[in-house]
Amino acid sequence: MACLTQVVSVITPVHPPSIGYLADAYASLAAQQMPDGWGWRWLVQEDGRTGAVADALPDDPRISVGVGRPGGPGVARTLAMDRVDGPLVKVLDADDQLTPGVLARDIATLTAHPSIGWSTSRVLDLLPDGSTVGFDSDPPAGPIACGDVHAFWLANNYRAPVHPATLCLRTDVLFALGGWMALPASEDTGLLLAASTITGGFFHAETGLLYRKWPGQVTSQAAHREPAEHTTRMRIIERRVRALTALNTTITLP
Numbered sequence: 463m464a465c466l467t468q469v470v471s472v473i474t475p476v477h478p479p480s481i482g483y484l485a486d487a488y489a490s491l492a493a494q495q496m497p498d499g500w501g502w503r504w505l506v507q508e509d510g511r512t513g514a515v516a517d518a519l520p521d522d523p524r525i526s527v528g529v530g531r532p533g534g535p536g537v538a539r540t541l542a543m544d545r546v547d548g549p550l551v552k553v554l555d556a557d558d559q560l561t562p563g564v565l566a567r568d569i570a571t572l573t574a575h576p577s578i579g580w581s582t583s584r585v586l587d588l589l590p591d592g593s594t595v596g597f598d599s600d601p602p603a604g605p606i607a608c609g610d611v612h613a614f615w616l617a618n619n620y621r622a623p624v625h626p627a628t629l630c631l632r633t634d635v636l637f638a639l640g641g642w643m644a645l646p647a648s649e650d651t652g653l654l655l656a657a658s659t660i661t662g663g664f665f666h667a668e669t670g671l672l673y674r675k676w677p678g679q680v681t682s683q684a685a686h687r688e689p690a691e692h693t694t695r696m697r698i699i700e701r702r703v704r705a706l707t708a709l710n711t712t713i714t715l716p
Contacts, residue, residue, distance in 0.1 A: 467499045468499055468500045468501075468548055468549060468569075469503055469548030469549075470502045470503070470548060470551070470552050470565055470568070471502075471545070471546040471547055471548055471551045471633070472491060472503065472504045472505065472551075472552045472553075473505045473542045473551060473552070473553060473554070474487065474504065474505065474506045474542075474555065475507050475509055475556065476506060476507065476508050476509065477538075477556075478512070480555075481514055481515060481518050481556070483556055483557040483674065484518050484556055485518075487554060487555075487557070487559060488504070488519065488525075489559075490559035490561070490672075491504060491560055492522075493560075493562060494564070494565045494566070495562070495563065496565060496569075497569055500565075502552075503524055503526060503547060504526065504554075505526050505528070506525060506527050506528070506542075507527075507529075507530065507541055508527070508530070508538070509535065509538040510529065510531075510532045511531070512529075513529070515529075528542055528544075534645075534646050534647070534649075535555075535649060536641075536644055536645055536649030537642075537644070539553075539649070539650075540640075540641035543637070546636075548633065549632060549634075550568070550630060550632060550633060551630070551633050552568065552630045553627055553628065553629045553630070553650065555627055557674040557676065558627060558673055558674055559671070559674070560670065560672075561583075561669050561670055561671060563668070564583055564666075564670035564671070567581075567666050567668065567670070568581050568630035568670075571666070572630065572632065575664065578661060578662045578664055579631055579632050579657060579663065580629060580630065580632070580658070580661065580663040581629075581631075581663060581664040581665070582624040582626075582630075582654075582666070582670075583625075583628040583665070583666040583668065583669065584596070584597070584628075584667055584668060584669045585597060585625040585627065585669070585670070585672075586669050586673065587673050587674075587675050588672040588673060589675050590676060596669075597625070599623060600624075600665070600667065601614075601623045602665070603665055603666060604664065605664055606624070606658065606662060606663040606665055608658065608659060608660070608661065609658070609659065609707070610623075611624065611654065611663070612655055612659060615655065620696045623665075624654070624663075624665055625671070625673065626651050627673055628670050629650070629653070635657055635660070636653075638660075639653060639660070643656075643699070643702070645695050645699075646695075648692075648695045648699065652695075652698070652702065655699055655703050656706060659703050659707060660706055
């Protein structure tokens with residue numbers, strides 16, 4: 463067996479309604495074929511202190527469970543950063559599933575292209591009946607220049623060309639940006655926009671994630687679509703991007 467020298471930290475925030483989907487998320491992670499010398503650690507963070515999340519997980523030494531005061535997914539994700547080990551961090555929501563090969567593709571891309579800071583993949587929505595639906599505006603496979611995600615987002619009613627739920631990024635980039643934004647929602651979009659402002663990225667045309675659509679998910683709640691709060695969230699994300707741009711803040715990766 464090859465010696466394990468590098469780790470991808472997979473961060474998953476969990477709120478009570480999504481606990482029942484953790485088994486599927488784990489199965490998709492456990493099925494990943496990792497490149498020689500690489501492994502993963504699953505950093506599962508309960509948005510609360512009930513202990514129910516730990517009870518729902520299998521006995522696997524690669525799993526690390528944290529708890530904390532309820533604060534929403536952005537707070538849970540950021541608290542999990544304390545346990546990050548290794549050069550890469552991968553996003554995986556509790557109700558989603560990785561597709562075969564996605565971690566290997568992320569690792570290969572970020573290893574082969576040291577000048578870029580993040581990668582994303584094609585997404586399929588996983589509907590309650592088991593069918594899937596794709597996004598009709600995926601960008602071409604390959605590198606994404608600094609600023610391109612922001613430009614598309616502005617031109618398309620605050621919809622990014624790549625999905626933040628597929629993000630894999632360098633640990634140094636994540637910490638330089640302070641983790642996820644302190645927003646009640648869209649915190650992952652905020653991180654994607656910020657990362658894509660300071661460093662180029664990459665898009666994989668192969669499907670990397672099954673994004674589950676179900677009534678209990680946070681993005682399906684009425685509060686997520688409430689116009690006044692949505693406008694506020696988008697303005698804050700936009701001001702962050704513009705501030706980073708004005709500061710000419712770019713990262714030169716080794």
